[in-house]
Amino acid sequence: MSFLVRDTIGVAKRNLLRIVRTPIMLIVTAVQPALLLLLFRYVLGGAITIPGESYVDYLVPAVFVEAVLIGGMTTSIGLAEDLKSGIIDRFRSLPMARPAVLAGRTLADLSRSVLSLAIMVGLGIAVGFRFHAGIGAIVGGLLLILGFGYAFSWMYITIGLATKDPESAQIAGILPFFVLMFASNAIVPVATMPHWLRGFARNQPLSVTVSAARALLEGAPATHWLWQALAWSAAILLVFLALALGLYRNAIE
Numbered sequence: 104m105s106f107l108v109r110d111t112i113g114v115a116k117r118n119l120l121r122i123v124r125t126p127i128m129l130i131v132t133a134v135q136p137a138l139l140l141l142l143f144r145y146v147l148g149g150a151i152t153i154p155g156e157s158y159v160d161y162l163v164p165a166v167f168v169e170a171v172l173i174g175g176m177t178t179s180i181g182l183a184e185d186l187k188s189g190i191i192d193r194f195r196s197l198p199m200a201r202p203a204v205l206a207g208r209t210l211a212d213l214s215r216s217v218l219s220l221a222i223m224v225g226l227g228i229a230v231g232f233r234f235h236a237g238i239g240a241i242v243g244g245l246l247l248i249l250g251f252g253y254a255f256s257w258m259y260i261t262i263g264l265a266t267k268d269p270e271s272a273q274i275a276g277i278l279p280f281f282v283l284m285f286a287s288n289a290i291v292p293v294a295t296m297p298h299w300l301r302g303f304a305r306n307q308p309l310s311v312t313v314s315a316a317r318a319l320l321e322g323a324p325a326t327h328w329l330w331q332a333l334a335w336s337a338a339i340l341l342v343f344l345a346l347a348l349g350l351y352r353n354a355i356e
Contacts, residue, residue, distance in 0.1 A: 107200040114207025136170035163232035164316040165289035171216040171252025176276040182263030183272035236322030244319030254336040257343035264350035283309040308335035
C-alpha cells in the first residue's frame with residue numbers, strides 16, 4: 104500500500120507538471136463551462152422561468168457540476184495519448200505499482216477540478232449567484248460536486264483505455280456529458296420535458312447530484328437528494344474502477 108501511495112503521488116505530479124507546462128489545457132477546461140454559464144445567464148435565461156426562484160440561483164449549481172465533468176474529459180484524451188505514444192510501456196518497465204498510473208491521473212484531475220470549481224464559484228458570484236446556506240452546507244455541496252467529478256473521471260479513464268486513440272476518445276467522452284446534461288434538470292425544470300423523458304431526466308446521476316447540490320448551497324432540505332447522489336457516485340466509481348483496471352491489465356499484458 105505504501106508503494107501504491109508513493110507511486111500514485113509520483114504519477115499525479117507528472118500529470119500536474121504537464122498541465123503547468125501546457126496551460127492552454129487548463130484554460131480551455133475553464134473557458135467552456137464559463138461560456139455555458141454566460142450563454143444561459145444572459146442569452147437564454149430570460150426565456151426560462153423558475154417558479155419561486157431566480158434563474159441564476161437555479162443555473163449556477165448545475166454549472167459547478169458541469170465544470171468538473173468538462174475538465175474530466177481531458178482524462179480520456181490524455182490517457183489515449185499515453186497509450187499511443189508508448190509512455191505506458193515505459194511505466195510498465197519501472198518497479199512501480201501498476202494501478203498507480205490510473206490512480207495518479209485521476210488524482211491530478213481532481214486537483215484540476217478543484218481549481219476549475221474555484222474559478223466557477225467566483226464567476227457565478229460575479230453574475231449574481233448567492234449562497235443561501237451555512238458554511239458547512241456550502242462546503243458539503245462543493246465536496247459532493249468534486250466527488251461526483253472524481254467518480255466520472257474513472258468513466259473517462261475507461262473510455263480512454265477502450266478507444267486507445269485521442270480523436271476517438273474525444274468524441275466518445277463528449278457523448279455521455281451531453282446526454283446527461285441536456286436530458287437533466289441542469290438547465291430547465293424536468294416538468295417542461297415530454298412525459299416519456301421525465302423519468303430518466305429526474306433520476307439520472309447528473310440530475311440527482313445537481314438537485315442535491317442546489318439544496319445544500321441554497322440551505323434547503325437535502326437529505327432526499329443527497330443519499331441518492333452519494334449512491335450514484337459510489338456506484339459509478341466502483342463500476343468504472345473495475346472496468347478501468349481490467350482494461351488496463353489487458354493493455355499492458
